[in-house]
Amino acid sequence: MNEPRWLSDEEQRTWRSYLHATTLLEDHLDRQLQRDAGMPHIYYGLLVQLAQAPRRRMRMTELAKDAKITRSRLSHAIARLEKNGWVAREECASDKRGQFATLTDEGYEVLRRTAPGHVEAVRQALFDRLTPEQVEQLGAIMRAVAEGLQPTDPNADLPWLR
Amino acid sequence: MNEPRWLSDEEQRTWRSYLHATTLLEDHLDRQLQRDAGMPHIYYGLLVQLAQAPRRRMRMTELAKDAKITRSRLSHAIARLEKNGWVAREECASDKRGQFATLTDEGYEVLRRTAPGHVEAVRQALFDRLTPEQVEQLGAIMRAVAEGLQPTDPNADLPWLR
DNA sequence: CCGATCTAGTTCAACTTTCAAGGACTGGTC
DNA sequence: GACCAGTCCTTGAAAGTTGAACTAGATCGG
Numbered sequence: 030m031n032e033p034r035w036l037s038d039e040e041q042r043t044w045r046s047y048l049h050a051t052t053l054l055e056d057h058l059d060r061q062l063q064r065d066a067g068m069p070h071i072y073y074g075l076l077v078q079l080a081q082a083p084r085r086r087m088r089m090t091e092l093a094k095d096a097k098i099t100r101s102r103l104s105h106a107i108a109r110l111e112k113n114g115w116v117a118r119e120e121c122a123s124d125k126r127g128q129f130a131t132l133t134d135e136g137y138e139v140l141r142r143t144a145p146g147h148v149e150a151v152r153q154a155l156f157d158r159l160t161p162e163q164v165e166q167l168g169a170i171m172r173a174v175a176e177g178l179q180p181t182d183p184n185a186d187l188p189w190l191r
Numbered sequence: 192m193n194e195p196r197w198l199s200d201e202e203q204r205t206w207r208s209y210l211h212a213t214t215l216l217e218d219h220l221d222r223q224l225q226r227d228a229g230m231p232h233i234y235y236g237l238l239v240q241l242a243q244a245p246r247r248r249m250r251m252t253e254l255a256k257d258a259k260i261t262r263s264r265l266s267h268a269i270a271r272l273e274k275n276g277w278v279a280r281e282e283c284a285s286d287k288r289g290q291f292a293t294l295t296d297e298g299y300e301v302l303r304r305t306a307p308g309h310v311e312a313v314r315q316a317l318f319d320r321l322t323p324e325q326v327e328q329l330g331a332i333m334r335a336v337a338e339g340l341q342p343t344d345p346n347a348d349l350p351w352l353r
Numbered sequence: 354c355c356g357a358t359c360t361a362g363t364t365c366a367a368c369t370t371t372c373a374a375g376g377a378c379t380g381g382t383c
Numbered sequence: 384g385a386c387c388a389g390t391c392c393t394t395g396a397a398a399g400t401t402g403a404a405c406t407a408g409a410t411c412g413g
Contacts, residue, residue, distance in 0.1 A: 033307035040318055043326050046333035047317075048236070051213050052259045053340035063401090069369080074210070089392060097214045102370060104393055109369085126378045126391040145195035155209075156202055158335045166328040168205035171212040173320045178215040225371095231399080251362060264400060266363055271399085288361040288408045 054154055061150045066143040067113075071098065072106055073147065076115060076140050079132035086119065086131035115139055216316055223312045228305040229275075233260065234268055235309065238277060238302050241294035248281065248293035277301055 036044060058070045066073060078095055079085055087095075093103040107130050110116040115136030121127030132140075156164060198206060220232045228235060240257055241247055249257075255265040269292050272278040277298030283289030294302075318326060 033310055034314055035310060036314070036318070039330070040326060043330035043333065044313065044317075046330055046337055049259055050333040050337040050340070051217075053337055055213075056259070057340055059401095071369095090390085093392095097211055097218070099371080100392060101372080101394085105369070108393090121391095124379075124391075126376095128392065148195055148197060151206065152196055152198070154340055155206075155336060156198070158339050159332060163328070163332050163335075164202060164205050166325070167332050168201070168208055170321060170325050170329050171205070171208035173325075174317060175208055175212040175215055177320050178212070178219055178316055233399095252360085255362095261401075262362060263364085263402075267399070270363095283361095286361075286409075288406095290362065 057154055058147070058150060062143070062147060065146050066139060068110070071096070072110060073140075073143075075103075075106060075110065075130075076132060076136055079116065079130060080137060080140055084131075085137070086129045088121065089128050089130060092130055110136070219316055220309075220312060224305070224309060227308050228301060230272070233258070234272060235305075237265075237268060237272065237292075238294060238298055241278065241292060242299060242302055246293075247299070248291040250283065251290050251292060254292055272298070 055070065062068060062070050062073050074096055075092065078092060079087060089103055089107070090100060093100045096103070098106075107116055107118065111118060113136075115133055117131045117133050119129040119131055121129055159167065217232065224230060224232050224235050236258055237254065240254060241249060251265060251269070252262060255262045258265070260268075269278055269280070273280060275298075277295055279293045279295050281291040281293055283291055321329065
């Protein structure tokens with residue numbers, strides 16, 4: 030065991046701010062959406078994904094991948110949204126294991142009604158507090174981080190196995 | 192109702208990257224700590240807070256405030272950590288409603304054993320991927336966001352009521 | 354000192370997430 | 384065509400979270 034590479038003071042401060050800001054923001058948006066749309070942030074995100082997809086539907090696995098959640102979690106989430114009447118399941122003809130999640134008209138309506146309030150909340154909490162340069166910086170930083178954590182092909186780092 | 196201030200393309204891209212990166216990172220660290228320390232990230236954070244406090248103990252409300260979680264959530268969390276033997280509760284002499292959460296020696300030992308691995312995970316996922324300028328930028332951005340969301344004195348924005 | 358009000362912390366029920374297990378189906382391969 | 388490994392998705396139980404209700408103790412005005 031080598032000496033661990035501890036964080037510098039600057040890094041520690043940044044890390045702490047990161048943790049505070051991200052948890053506060055996530056909480057804030059969760060409450061905002063729970064109050065105004067009757068669902069947590071992640072569920073709202075699923076509806077948004079579906080709304081943008083062709084025919085307003087997606088295969089479960091694809092949706093899970095895009096939303097960065099496990100298939101199990103998605104199953105439960107879609108079950109709940111189905112109960113609300115905001116999403117419907119459809120079978121996949123070409124692969125009988127498959128399922129499509131489809132945004133219903135009712136689900137679309139919820140989105141239409143609540144999107145402005147949600148965007149406003151995001152704006153107030155985040156973009157209104159940043160300069161245009163900072164928005165750009167944040168984008169670059171987050172892209173770098175996401176790229177590093179993207180669950181890739183399991184053998185992507187083992188090219189000699191190919 | 193005015194026309195909502197929708198996000199620009201740049202803002203949308205940034206927002207998406209932000210959501211992806213933060214959820215991926217949180218998941219990553221949760222799994223890392225669950226595996227190596229037997230607790231979720233937020234619980235680990237509580238132990239860290241306690242370790243840094245004088246006499247390794249804190250009042251519940253103060254701890255909740257610092258960790259940005261509700262008192263309810265903290266109650267459950269401390270109950271679980273107590274069961275693990277990593278935290279003990281102590282009564283507060285000066286205020287009989289109060290409770291101290293105290294880090295036990297065992298809890299400290301867990302921290303000592305698992306901190307290097309955790310720091311390494313944070314480093315690999317975040318700091319190793321950023322330039323020193325980006326670390327500074329991220330710090331500034333997150334400080335600005337956290338400041339805006341800090342639950343403040345409820346009358347802070349109503350000075351005329353004072 | 355009395356009652357009204359506030360604060361610290363817990364508890365309960367409803368809900369969400371996770372993990373491990375499993376059922377159903379597909380695509381080779383022999 | 385029968386196996387076998389892999390993929391798609393669901394399920395059930397355990398763990399964690401939330402918001403509201405609740406208990407106990409503190410505080411303040413009269």
